[in-house]
Amino acid sequence: MPATRADRGPGPRPRLTIAILIAVTSVLAGFATWRSDVADRARSDALNAADVQTRQRQGVIEEIDADLNDSRITLVRVRVDDRRARALGAEARSGRLTGDTGRRARALTAGYTAMASVIRERIDPDVLAGGATPRAFKRARDLHIETALARADLDPTPEIKQAADHNRRADDLRELGVAALVAALVLTCAEVSRTGWYRLFLAVGILGVLVTTALMISVGFGA
Amino acid sequence: MSAEAHDTSASRRTKQAVAVLLMVVTVIGGVFGVIAERTSDQHVDATRAVEVTSVRMLDERSRAAGRISAEQQAENTAAEQRANVKALTRRDTGSLDLQVERRGALEAARGAEESSKLGPQHSVLRDTSAVAERFKQQERRGYRTAFEFANAYDKQKGQLSEKVDSLLAVTAVLAIGVFLIGLTLAVGTPSARKVLLGTGIALSLVVTVWGVIVASERIQDPSAPAIDAYVRGQELRRAAFAEISGGAERDPHARALMRTAIGHFNVAIRIRPNYGAAYASRAIAETVLGFTDPKGSHGSREARDDYQRAYDLGYERALMLNNLAVTELRLGDYPAAIKAARGAVALRPKLSNYIETLTSVLRYRSEQPTPAYRASLARLRAAWSRTSTQRRTQEMIRAIEETHEIEEQDPRLAAKARSYRADLRRIQEELAQ
Numbered sequence: 001m002p003a004t005r006a007d008r009g010p011g012p013r014p015r016l017t018i019a020i021l022i023a024v025t026s027v028l029a030g031f032a033t034w035r036s037d038v039a040d041r042a043r044s045d046a047l048n049a050a051d052v053q054t055r056q057r058q059g060v061i062e063e064i065d066a067d068l069n070d071s072r073i074t075l076v077r078v079r080v081d082d083r084r085a086r087a088l089g090a091e092a093r094s095g096r097l098t099g100d101t102g103r104r105a106r107a108l109t110a111g112y113t114a115m116a117s118v119i120r121e122r123i124d125p126d127v128l129a130g131g132a133t134p135r136a137f138k139r140a141r142d143l144h145i146e147t148a149l150a151r152a153d154l155d156p157t158p159e160i161k162q163a164a165d166h167n168r169r170a171d172d173l174r175e176l177g178v179a180a181l182v183a184a185l186v187l188t189c190a191e192v193s194r195t196g197w198y199r200l201f202l203a204v205g206i207l208g209v210l211v212t213t214a215l216m217i218s219v220g221f222g223a
Numbered sequence: 224m225s226a227e228a229h230d231t232s233a234s235r236r237t238k239q240a241v242a243v244l245l246m247v248v249t250v251i252g253g254v255f256g257v258i259a260e261r262t263s264d265q266h267v268d269a270t271r272a273v274e275v276t277s278v279r280m281l282d283e284r285s286r287a288a289g290r291i292s293a294e295q296q297a298e299n300t301a302a303e304q305r306a307n308v309k310a311l312t313r314r315d316t317g318s319l320d321l322q323v324e325r326r327g328a329l330e331a332a333r334g335a336e337e338s339s340k341l342g343p344q345h346s347v348l349r350d351t352s353a354v355a356e357r358f359k360q361q362e363r364r365g366y367r368t369a370f371e372f373a374n375a376y377d378k379q380k381g382q383l384s385e386k387v388d389s390l391l392a393v394t395a396v397l398a399i400g401v402f403l404i405g406l407t408l409a410v411g412t413p414s415a416r417k418v419l420l421g422t423g424i425a426l427s428l429v430v431t432v433w434g435v436i437v438a439s440e441r442i443q444d445p446s447a448p449a450i451d452a453y454v455r456g457q458e459l460r461r462a463a464f465a466e467i468s469g470g471a472e473r474d475p476h477a478r479a480l481m482r483t484a485i486g487h488f489n490v491a492i493r494i495r496p497n498y499g500a501a502y503a504s505r506a507i508a509e510t511v512l513g514f515t516d517p518k519g520s521h522g523s524r525e526a527r528d529d530y531q532r533a534y535d536l537g538y539e540r541a542l543m544l545n546n547l548a549v550t551e552l553r554l555g556d557y558p559a560a561i562k563a564a565r566g567a568v569a570l571r572p573k574l575s576n577y578i579e580t581l582t583s584v585l586r587y588r589s590e591q592p593t594p595a596y597r598a599s600l601a602r603l604r605a606a607w608s609r610t611s612t613q614r615r616t617q618e619m620i621r622a623i624e625e626t627h628e629i630e631e632q633d634p635r636l637a638a639k640a641r642s643y644r645a646d647l648r649r650i651q652e653e654l655a656q
Contacts (some may be wrong), residue, residue, distance in 0.1 A: 026422065
C-alpha cells in the first residue's frame with residue numbers, strides 16, 4: 001500500500017530529536033531573557049551612580065561659583081578702599097591741604113589702606129595669582145572645578161558609557177531571545193508537520209538555533 | 224475494560240493534567256503581572272519623590288549659599304572696620320574729626336560683628352578651621368539632607384524599575400513554559416511529549432522561583448533617621464578633618480570629633496545596613512584616625528573592610544578602590560593594594576590620581592623597579608602631561624609629600640620611597656621644561 005501524505009511527516013526518532021531541539025531552544029530563549037534582565041539591572045545601577053555623580057558635581061560647581069562670587073564682592077570692596085586710599089593719599093601729598101585737614105587725610109589713607117589689605121587676604125588666592133581680572137576668575141573657576149572633580153571623582157561619563165554598554169547588551173539578548181523563540185516556533189512546525197515540508201522547517205529551525213546561539217555567545221552573557 | 228479504552232482514559236487524564244498545569248502556570252504569570260503593575264505604581268511615586276527632593280535640594284543649596292555669603296560679608300566688614308579703627312587709633316592726634324571717624328568705624332565693626340556668627344577673626348571661605356567648616360556644614364545641612372533624600376529616592380526608583388523589568392522577564396519566560404507544556408497537546412510521539420512536558424515544567428518551576436525571589440524583594444523607603452545620622456556624622460568628620468589639615472594632626476579634640484562622627488555613621492549603618500555613603504565616610508574617618516594615631520601612624524583594617532563594603536554596595540566604586548589600595552598599602556598587603564589600584568585605573572583610565580596610586584603601590588612592592596612599575600610611571604607621566612599646569616603641580620606636590628610620609632612612617636619602605644620620589648622629581652623637571 002503506497003504511503004499517504006500524512007505518513008510523510010517525521011518519524012518517531014526525528015520527532016524526539018525535534019522535541020529536544022524545541023526544548024533546548026526555549027530554554028536558551030529563557031536564559032537570554034534572564035541575562036538580559038541582569039544586564040538591565042547593571043545598566044540601572046550604572047545610571048544611578050551617574051545620577052548621584054551628576055547631582056554631586058552640580059553641587060560642587062555651584063559651591064565654587066558661590067565662593068567665587070563672594071571673592072568678586074570682596075574684590076569690589078578692596079578696589080573701593082584702594083581707590084579711596086590712593087585719592088586721599090594724593091590729596092594729602094598735594095600740599096593744598098591745611099594742617100588738620102592734611103593729617104585727617106593721611107589718617108584716612110592709612111585706614112583705607114589697612115581695610116583693603118585685611119580683606120584682600122580673603123579673596124581666593126588662585127584669583128589673586130591671576131591678577132584678579134575676569135580671565136583670572138575664569139581660570140580659577142576652571143582649576144577649582146577640575147581639581148574638585150578629579151579629587152572626588154565626579155565625572156559621570158564612564159558610568160553613562162557603561163550604562164549604554166549594558167543597555168546594548170540587554171537589547172541584543174532580548175532580541176536574540178525572541179529570535180530563539182521564532183526558531184522554536186519553526187521547529188514546532190517541523191514537529192507537527194505531516195508533510196515532507198518538515199525537512200525545510202527543520203533545516204530553517206536548526207539554522208536559526210545555530211545562528212542565535214553563535215550570536216548569543218558573541219554578545220556574551222556577562223552583566 | 225479493553226486496552227483501547229484504558230489508553231483513551233489515560234490520554235484524557237494526561238490532557239486534563241496538562242490543562243491544569245497550563246492554568247496554574249498562567250495564574251502564576253498573572254500574579255506576577257499584578258505585582259509588576261503595583262510595583263510600577265510605586266515607581267511612579269518614587270519618580271515624583273526624586274523630582275520633589277531635587278527641587279528642594281536646589282532651594283536649600285541657594286539658601287545655604289546666601290547665608291554663607293552673608294556671613295562672609297559680615298566677617299569682611301567687621302575685619303575691615305576693625306583694621307580701620309586700628310589704623311585711625313595709631314594716627315589719633317587728638318583731632319575731633321578723627322575721633323568721630325574712629326568711633327563711626329568702631330560702631331560699624333560692632334554692627335557687622337553682631338550680624339556675623341563667627342566674628343572678624345574668621346573667614347568662612349578661606350578658613351580651614353573646624354569652627355568655620357562646621358558653620359558651613361551646618362548651614363548646608365538642609366541641602367545635604369535633601370541631597371541624601373534625592374539619592375535615596377533615586378536608588379529606590381532604580382530598584383523599583385529593576386523589579387518591574389524582572390517581573391516582566393519572569394512573565395515572558397513563564398509564557399515560554401506555557402508554550403512548551405501546551406505543545407505536548409499537539410505532539411503525538413510519547414517520548415517527544417515527555418521531553419516537552421518535562422522541559423516546560425522544569426522551566427516554569429525555575430522561573431517561578433526566580434519570580435518569587437524578585438517579588439519578595441523588599442525595597443525600602445529612605446530612612447530619615449539614617450540620613451540625619453549620616454549628615455551629622457559628615458559635619459563632624461569634615462570639621463575634624465579641617466582641624467587636622469590645619470595642623471592639629473595629633474590633637475585629641477580633633478580625634479575626639481572624628482570618633483563622634485564614627486558614632487553617627489554607626490547609627491546610620493545600623494538603621495540602613497546598605498548605606499554605601501555611610502560606610503565610605505566611616506572608612507575615611509577610620510583612615511584619618513589610624514593616620515593620626517599619637518602612638519604612630521598605621522593603616523586601618525576597619526577602614527579596609529568599610530571601603531570594601533562601600534564598593535560592594537556600588538558606592539563611588541573607582542574612588543573606593545583607590546582608597547582601598549592606599550589602605551592596603553599602609554597595611555602592607557601589596558598584592559591586594561595592586562589589585563584594588565588596578566581596578567580603580569580600569570574604571571577611570573584617565574584619572575592621574577588613580578594612576579599615581581597604582582604607580583606608587585607597584586614601586587613599594589618590590590626592591591627594584593619592575594617593568595610594570597616603569598610602564599605605570601610612563602602612563603602617569605603621559606596623564607600629567609595632559610593635565611593643566613596648576614593642577615599637575617598640586618598633584619605632584621601631594622605625591623611627593625606622600626613619599627615623605629611613607630618614609631617617616633615605615634622605615635622598611637624608606638629606600639623605595641626615596642627612589643619613587645626621585646622618579647617623581649625627574650618627571651616634575653621634565654614636564655616643567
